Amino acid sequence: MASLDPLPRLTQASTALTRAIQIVDEFGEHRAIAIPAERPLTVFVDKRELVTLMTLGASPELLVLGYLLNQRLIETVQQVESVTVDWEVAAAAVRTRAGIADIAARTARRVVTTGCGQGTVFGDLLAQLGTLQLPDAGVARIRQSTLTALLDVMRQQDSIHRKAGSVHGCALFCGTRLLMFVEDVGRHNAIDTIAGWMAMHGIGGADKLFYTTGRLTSEMVMKAAQMGVPIIVSRNGVTAMGHELATQLGMTLFGRAANRHFLCYTGFERFDSEPEPPRGALRELAG
Amino acid sequence: MASLDPLPRLTQASTALTRAIQIVDEFGEHRAIAIPAERPLTVFVDKRELVTLMTLGASPELLVLGYLLNQRLIETVQQVESVTVDWEVAAAAVRTRAGIADIAARTARRVVTTGCGQGTVFGDLLAQLGTLQLPDAGVARIRQSTLTALLDVMRQQDSIHRKAGSVHGCALFCGTRLLMFVEDVGRHNAIDTIAGWMAMHGIGGADKLFYTTGRLTSEMVMKAAQMGVPIIVSRNGVTAMGHELATQLGMTLFGRAANRHFLCYTGFERFDSEPEPPRGALRELAG
Numbered sequence: 001m002a003s004l005d006p007l008p009r010l011t012q013a014s015t016a017l018t019r020a021i022q023i024v025d026e027f028g029e030h031r032a033i034a035i036p037a038e039r040p041l042t043v044f045v046d047k048r049e050l051v052t053l054m055t056l057g058a059s060p061e062l063l064v065l066g067y068l069l070n071q072r073l074i075e076t077v078q079q080v081e082s083v084t085v086d087w088e089v090a091a092a093a094v095r096t097r098a099g100i101a102d103i104a105a106r107t108a109r110r111v112v113t114t115g116c117g118q119g120t121v122f123g124d125l126l127a128q129l130g131t132l133q134l135p136d137a138g139v140a141r142i143r144q145s146t147l148t149a150l151l152d153v154m155r156q157q158d159s160i161h162r163k164a165g166s167v168h169g170c171a172l173f174c175g176t177r178l179l180m181f182v183e184d185v186g187r188h189n190a191i192d193t194i195a196g197w198m199a200m201h202g203i204g205g206a207d208k209l210f211y212t213t214g215r216l217t218s219e220m221v222m223k224a225a226q227m228g229v230p231i232i233v234s235r236n237g238v239t240a241m242g243h244e245l246a247t248q249l250g251m252t253l254f255g256r257a258a259n260r261h262f263l264c265y266t267g268f269e270r271f272d273s274e275p276e277p278p279r280g281a282l283r284e285l286a287g
Numbered sequence: 288m289a290s291l292d293p294l295p296r297l298t299q300a301s302t303a304l305t306r307a308i309q310i311v312d313e314f315g316e317h318r319a320i321a322i323p324a325e326r327p328l329t330v331f332v333d334k335r336e337l338v339t340l341m342t343l344g345a346s347p348e349l350l351v352l353g354y355l356l357n358q359r360l361i362e363t364v365q366q367v368e369s370v371t372v373d374w375e376v377a378a379a380a381v382r383t384r385a386g387i388a389d390i391a392a393r394t395a396r397r398v399v400t401t402g403c404g405q406g407t408v409f410g411d412l413l414a415q416l417g418t419l420q421l422p423d424a425g426v427a428r429i430r431q432s433t434l435t436a437l438l439d440v441m442r443q444q445d446s447i448h449r450k451a452g453s454v455h456g457c458a459l460f461c462g463t464r465l466l467m468f469v470e471d472v473g474r475h476n477a478i479d480t481i482a483g484w485m486a487m488h489g490i491g492g493a494d495k496l497f498y499t500t501g502r503l504t505s506e507m508v509m510k511a512a513q514m515g516v517p518i519i520v521s522r523n524g525v526t527a528m529g530h531e532l533a534t535q536l537g538m539t540l541f542g543r544a545a546n547r548h549f550l551c552y553t554g555f556e557r558f559d560s561e562p563e564p565p566r567g568a569l570r571e572l573a574g
Contacts, residue, residue, distance in 0.1 A: 019527050024551040026431070028562030033550065038505075038527040054505075054528065144313070165543075166502050166524035185504075185526050215453050217472075218325075218341075237453035239472050240306055240325040241341065256452075263320065264311040275315030 005078035005097060007200060010061035013085035015039070017056055018164045034164040038185045041085070043067070045094045045103065056160065056167060056184045059193050060085040063184070064092045066196030070223050073100050073107070077199040134230040134250055135206040137269040142209065142231055142252070144274035148260050149176040150233070154211055155259070157181060161213070170194055171211040172229075179203070187214035191223050198227060205229035216242040216253050216265070225249050231270060233257050238265050292365035292384060294487060297348035300372035302326070304343055305451045321451040325472045328372070330354070332381045332390065343447065343454060343471045346480050347372040350471070351379045353483030357510050360387050360394070364486040421517040421537055422493040424556040429496065429518055429539070431561035435547050436463040437520070441498055442546075444468060448500070457481055458498040459516075466490070474501035478510050485514060492516035503529040503540050503552070512536050518557060520544050525552045 018034040025031065042052045043064055050073075055063060061083045068074045074096070084093040100106075134140075150173050160167050160183045168187030172179045172194050180197050184190040191212065198205065205228030212220060216234045218241035224232050225245075232246075233254040243265055246253045252267025264271050305321040312318070329339045330351055337360075342350060348370045355361045361383070371380040387393075421427075437460050447454050447470045455474030459466045459481050467484050471477040478499065485492065492515030499507060503521045505528035511519050512532075519533075520541040530552055533540045539554025551558050 021530060021552065024555055024558065024560060026548050026563045027565060028560045035525055035527055035530060038529075148313075164524075166526055237451075238322055239453055240322055242325075243308060243322060261313050265308065268311055271311065273311060273315045276313045278314060 008065070008077055008080040009082040010065075010200075011083065011085050013057075013060055013087055015057045015087045017058055017160055036160055036164045036167045036183075036185055039087070040090050041092055042090060043092045043094060045073075046096055046099055047093075048103070050094075050103070050107065053189060054185060055189050057087070058160075058184065059182060059196070060087075060092060062196030062200065063189055063193045064094060064196070065199060066192030066194065067189075068094070069195050069199055070192050070226055071107075072226075073103065077196070132225045132249060134225060134228065136250075137267075140206055140230045141270040141272060143272040146176055147233065147254065147257070147262060150178075150209070150211065151257055151259065151262075153178050159183060169211075169213045172198070173209045173211060174207060175209075179208070187212060188219065188223070190214075191220065191227075195223070195227050209233060211257075212236075215239060216246070216255055218242045218245045221246045221249065221251060221253070225251060231267070233262070295352070295364055295367040296369040297352075297487075298371050298373075300344075300347055300374055302344045302374045304345055304447055323447055323451045323454045323470075323472055326374070327377050328379055329377060330379045330381060332360075333383055333386055334380075335390070337381075337390070337394065340476060341472060342476050344374070345447075345471065346469060346483070347374075347379055349483030349487065350476055350480045351381060351483070352486060353479035353481065354476075355381070356482050356486055357479050357513055358394075359513075360390065364483070419512045419536060421512060421515065423537075424554075427493055427517045428557040428559060430559040433463055434520065434541065434544070434549060437465075437496070437498065438544055438546065438549075440465050446470060456498075456500045459485070460496045460498060461494060466495070474499060475506065475510070477501075478507065478514075482510070482514050496520060499523075502526060503533070503542055505529045505532045508532045508536065508538060508540070512538060518554070520549070 017037050019037050020032045020034055022030060023033050036056055038054055039057055040052050041055050041060055043050045064083050065077050079096055081095045081097050159169060161169055167183040167185055168190055169183045170190035171181040180194055182190045182193045208229045209231040210224050210229050211233045213235050215236045216232060216238040221242045231252045235258055238253060238255045247266045252270040253265040254262045255265055256263045260276060304324050306324055307319045307321055309317060310320050323343055325341055326344055327339050328342050328347055330337045351370050352364050366383055368382045368384050446456060448456055454470040454472055455477055456470045457477035458468040467481055469477045469480045495516045496518040497511050497516050498520045500522050502523045503519060503525040508529045509532060518539045522545055525540060525542045534553045539557040540552040541549045542552055543550045547563060
């Protein structure tokens with residue numbers, strides 16, 4: 001751990017997050033709509049090309065840091081001296097303090113996964129499964145009222161998705177308090193960006209919760225576990241590997257979560273159920 | 288082209304496509320639901336490990352063939368002698384007739400893309416953009432009535448998605464006739480499987496149309512173009528790169544397509560608009 005080193009210096013590269021295009025709709029009307037921007041960002045580590053990420057471009061420096069962390073290429077952000085993003089050349093230059101040991105070998109393995117993009121690391125992560133430690137249910141738990149309250153917060157959140165669709169969102173919560181919300185064209189970019197933000201602010205995951213609009217795939221579960229976040233809530237569903245890994249890791253997953261509805265897929269011991277009135281009663285209320 | 292060679296021999300490995308898990312819902316009810324299966328399939332080409340695909344497992348042999356085709360590792364399926372899938376060992380053994388030239392070099396480049404998984408090839412494909420030829424609007428076009436009719440066909444389609452959610456579907460249409468429908472945990476697997484099916488049956492793409500539940504990302508556009516399919520319809524939206532590439536390729540994209548609604552994003556010249564009654568009139572009908 002190089003935690004006595006200072007934090008990395010980051011540029012604050014900014015760029016347009018949406019673009020207007022002309023469409024024709026079912027009424028034959030030609031009109032302009034906004035779509036999310038999407039651009040390549042080639043990451044160079046100590047002048048060596050590592051990978052090209054396709055991103056919306058909202059927080060490229062945090063994305064790069066989070067990518068390096070979640071790919072386990074660095075253990076702490078303090079190992080990085082600076083991240084310099086230049087949209088003119090679509091490049092992120094990462095300068096490390098002491099280099100990254102056998103980076104070539106550690107980025108060689110390829111696994112094409114269900115989730116978006118960054119499955120290349122998946123194989124290696126599986127090997128490290130045993131080393132991940134999540135807080136037990138005594139420390140990290142969630143009440144149904146907290147769950148429905150944070151779903152309200154998300155529903156009221158202004159977003160690129162509302163303006164332009166076609167992006168995934170990821171949010172970090174402490175109880176019902178929204179700490180950070182990121183959107184990107186790939187949901188793995190979003191969670192990586194949050195990883196970068198947490199590391200830059202020295203924020204631990206044990207008492208936190210992730211909200212994601214994406215599916216609960218094995219990669220999402222794995223990344224949350226790496227970041228020490230024991231609970232994930234998704235508007236979407238779960239994949240079999242995501243469910244399996246979360247169960248092995250002792251993580252708690254909620255899916256199909258919107259308004260007052262949800263399914264708790266696994267990790268029930270962390271969940272304090274406060275059941276809604278039975279369906280019959282709801283129907284009566286609905287008239 | 289080795290097109291005088293016989294078609295490859297394929298196993299017909301089968302496996303369960305859904306799994307039952309126990310959940311707790313917002314009413315505090317413990318009950319079983321079905322989720323899609325998801326399993327690794329490691330592809331070996333002439334005994335050399337190529338990649339591990341995470342898949343639902345519906346048509347692994349066609350998936351592997353389509354993957355090799357869409358990754359441009361083979362030009363025709365006739366270059367493959369056999370594909371042997373064994374779920375016991377989660378492996379697909381591909382035997383080629385004459386090997387694949389410099390396979391190592393051609394699978395080295397890595398790009399992490401927006402779409403699911405198989406973005407590793409993206410960089411190379413961009414280079415080949417110029418070589419792709421799509422039929423002009425005289426040959427391949429679509430009427431609004433055809434579009435809405437095929438959306439009806441898809442709505443009535445039985446699916447894993449309906450049973451278990453969390454999968455992407457991809458369908459190949461000739462006019463309103465559904466030729467093939469595939470679902471997988473990753474939408475790129477679905478389109479690759481269709482590529483394998485088309486190649487095994489000698490079916491060209493020029494007069495065909497793709498329906499996908501996934502976003503219209505640059506990879507989806509690129510793969511459809513490789514397969515010679517000039518029109519893609521998605522229930523979902525478009526990304527900026529997807530839009531840009533489709534425009535460059537002269538492809539026609541429809542998104543947000545459900546029931547009678549849709550947006551035509553690009554390639555208007557292929558689209559015969561038959562406008563719906565104006566919104567006002569619809570409102571009156573709606574009462």
